[in-house]
Amino acid sequence: MAERDPSTLHARDLTVVLGGVRALDGLDLTLEPGLRTVVLGANGAGKSVLLRTLHGLIRPARGEVTWSRPTRQAMVFQRPVMLRRSAFANITYALAVNGVPEPERTRRAAAALARVGLAAIASRPARVLSGGEQQRLALARAWALEPDYLFLDEPTASLDPGATAEIERVIASFAAEGTRIVMTTHNLGQARRLADEIVFIHAGRATERTAADLFFDHPASREAGLFLQGELPWK
Amino acid sequence: MEVTLRPGRWSSRLARMAVASTLLAAYPAAAQGTFITVSSTTSTEQSGLFRHILPEFTKATGIEARVVAMGTGQALDMGRRGDADVVFVHDQVAEEKFVAEGFGVKRFEVMYNDFVIVGPKADPAKARGKDVLAGLKAIAAARAPFVSRADKSGTHAAELRYWKAAGIDLANDKGPWYRETGSGMGPTLNTASAMNAYALADRGTWLSFRNLGDLEIVVEGDQRLFNQYGVMLVNPARHAYVKREAGQKFVDWVISPAGQAAIAAYAINGEQLFFPNAKAGG
Amino acid sequence: MLEIFASLGLALGLIGGADPTLLGIVVLSIELSLVAAVAGAAIGLPLGALIAVGRFPGRRSLIVLLNALLGLPSVVVGLVVYLLLSRAGPLGTLGILFTPAAIVVAQTLLVAPIVAALARQTAEDAWKDYEEQLTSLGVSRLRAVPTILWDARFSLLTVVLAGFGRAASEVGAVMIVGGNIDGVTRVMTTAIALETSKGDLPLALALGLVLIAVVLAVNAGAYAIREWSARHHG
Known part of the structure; x- marks a missing residue:
């Protein structure tokens, strides 16, 4: 995957109205290849809506998302949706839908499970796995599709610290292989550990895009400063 | 990312089930030997006559006779639509019309039974006796509850003829005492039993009827109460599907000495229900 | 009240006696x-899921129609099928x-709308997730339709059972x-109607109890299967 040509994402004037509320309000954003981006912002700022819009799940009322070249993408949700079949079949299903033939399908599914440390439970029904295992399976399913961009919406929000560490390890390893990571989180520690750059969202707009090591000590926007103060009151 | 629908494991399994179920459904029809469909009346079916005589017919000819029982009017309609091979009913006027219209080949008289008027043991209308017309007059005069089938069956047609003959104009005289059920003999008797009302019934159904309540026969034995049954082959010229040969064999058999003897032999509690009266040679 | 107890005894006798005629009727009914x-189900499940998942003009009207068909009078279905299958009819x-x-044709026409309407509800809930x-x-x-049906299979089993119940309890059309x-x-129901019209109410009721027992047994079996599979598949 590392050898694939990188793709740049341009979001221009994105406006999304959900239930009469402007979730995104003329948001502009450029995501360059090779970085790990964490989107931060207060509750209701529009982080999840942004990810879904970039991924194509939500059609913006105005504006557009363009890619510099054809780009494969996948998304992992806060609450993973597991199909009522085995862990292994959850992955082969996604591959079959995307036209991956046998025996390639089986090979890739097995590799994906091994990648997230679930090879031993391949035949277990996905629905009876633990929350952490389900999220790892969701990651494996997304990874098997060999995405250029992987969107993750609060992937560890409902997990315990052990499972969270495991998920972070997997995400970091995907990124190391060249998968472009774009994720949201409420966990600032996680953001520090995983982010190369931070995109800060306030009231449906991206108020800043800053390198991660700079952001936490010197946020550029006033809103981000207030947010960090609220989240890290000892500062 | 656009993907076309490929029939998966699941849908092919479903398809197999659908095919299997179609075969299963068709199987009982296909597995049978020669059979004919006889449209007949509830009185003959419910009295148990067919269960008694049909096995003998099948033994003699190897043909299975399937009886669909309904009111005479409906049974004749079944013949008109070509859904029966043979019609075996009891309404001479309607039957003759059926043949005259070309739906039936020829009508043969088979047997008769008789109608009875049943009513409350206490007989509040004082209808008891041997005279059907006197009985009906008494019921109408007393405004005693009477339950009519009102379903265009042979029994219903007979009932209307008796009222007319008794000089009672139902169109004007129809009060709350005259109840129309619009259903078969059995349901009508159930209603009469529940209401403790009078009703006209064929003896066969009456004898095999269990839910008597307080009812008993109050009028019987009148010559006019005789109820003639006729049988006819549905005209194959009208409906090409009619099983002419097998159907004719059924007609021939019920009016043959063997068939007539089988009819005469049927009894409930030692009481003969149907009296064969086919004319020799048709 | 006494009659009901008498019928209960009679029903047990009928079941215990394994009367071949009754057995034939019961087997035919179930079959x-x-x-x-x-x-x-073959018609109703895909149709229901397609309506749940699909977005096409007339979808709302179709849902209303489908829900209305739940109350389809069986006698009307019987009459229509009769006219279609009659020698004088088109089929x-x-x-x-x-x-x-x-x-089977008449029962299927009665069952399919029930299955479709209930499956639509189930599939719509699943589709939300x-x-x-x-x-x-x-x-x-379109590809999601079989996926949703397969994933909701345990809930849909109940839907199909409702269809089975309607088919087994159907009398007018049959x-x-x-x-x-x-x-x-x-079949069971027409035999019950026949015995009722013969005034043999205890026997009719006894046959009714046998019918209830049969439907109950089928449902219990299906429930057990559902529970077992749900435990194993999550």
Whole structure:
């Protein structure tokens, strides 16, 4: 995957109205290849809506998302949706839908499970796995599709610290292989550990895009400063 | 990312089930030997006559006779639509019309039974006796509850003829005492039993009827109460599907000495229900 | 009240005695109702899921129509099937009027709308959970139909059972298109109607109790299967 040509994402004037509320309000954003981006912002700022819009799940009322070249993408949700079949079949299903033939399908599914440390439970029904295992399976399913961009919406929000560490390890390893990571989180520690750059969202707009090591000590926007103060009151 | 629908494991399994179920459904029809469909009346079916005589017919000819029982009017309609091979009913006027219209080949008289008027043991209308017309007059005069089938069956047609003959104009005289059920003999008797009302019934159904309540026969034995049954082959010229040969064999058999003897032999509690009266040679 | 106890005794006697005629009627009832339930499911499940997942003009009207069909009077269905299958009707050449096949046709027409309407509800609930994930995986709405049906299979089993129940308890249409022919198309319900019209109410009720027992046994079996599978598949 590392050898694939990188793709740049341009979001221009994105406006999304959900239930009469402007979730995104003329948001502009450029995501360059090779970085790990964490989107931060207060509750209701529009982080999840942004990810879904970039991924194509939500059609913006105005504006557009363009890619510099054809780009494969996948998304992992806060609450993973597991199909009522085995862990292994959850992955082969996604591959079959995307036209991956046998025996390639089986090979890739097995590799994906091994990648997230679930090879031993391949035949277990996905629905009876633990929350952490389900999220790892969701990651494996997304990874098997060999995405250029992987969107993750609060992937560890409902997990315990052990499972969270495991998920972070997997995400970091995907990124190391060249998968472009774009994720949201409420966990600032996680953001520090995983982010190369931070995109800060306030009231449906991206108020800043800053390198991660700079952001936490010197946020550029006033809103981000207030947010960090609220989240890290000892500062 | 656009993907076309490929029939998966699941849908092919479903398809197999659908095919299997179609075969299963068709199987009982296909597995049978020669059979004919006889449209007949509830009185003959419910009295148990067919269960008694049909096995003998099948033994003699190897043909299975399937009886669909309904009111005479409906049974004749079944013949008109070509859904029966043979019609075996009891309404001479309607039957003759059926043949005259070309739906039936020829009508043969088979047997008769008789109608009875049943009513409350206490007989509040004082209808008891041997005279059907006197009985009906008494019921109408007393405004005693009477339950009519009102379903265009042979029994219903007979009932209307008796009222007319008794000089009672139902169109004007129809009060709350005259109840129309619009259903078969059995349901009508159930209603009469529940209401403790009078009703006209064929003896066969009456004898095999269990839910008597307080009812008993109050009028019987009148010559006019005789109820003639006729049988006819549905005209194959009208409906090409009619099983002419097998159907004719059924007609021939019920009016043959063997068939007539089988009819005469049927009894409930030692009481003969149907009296064969086919004319020799048709 | 006494009559009901008498019928209960009679019903036990009928079951215990394993009367071959009764057994034939019971087996035919179950067989035809199962075939109709499967056929109705083959039509109703994909249709219901398609309506749940699909976005097409007239979808709302279709849902209203489908829900209205839940109250479809069986006698009307019977009459329509009778007129279709009658020798004088458009499908008369099939020659299946007054055969078990005709009963299955009528029952299927009654079962399919029930299955479709209930399946639509179930599939719509499942689709709410699945829509984002499946869309994200690149699953088209059409491709999602079998996926949703398979994933909701345990809930849909109940839906199919409801269809089976309707088929097994059906009398009006079955009487009209089957003809209640002794040994050929006489099923539990038409036998009950016949005994009722013969005034043998205890026997009719006893047959009714046998019917209830049969439906109960089928449902209990299906419930056990559902519970077992749900435990193993999550």
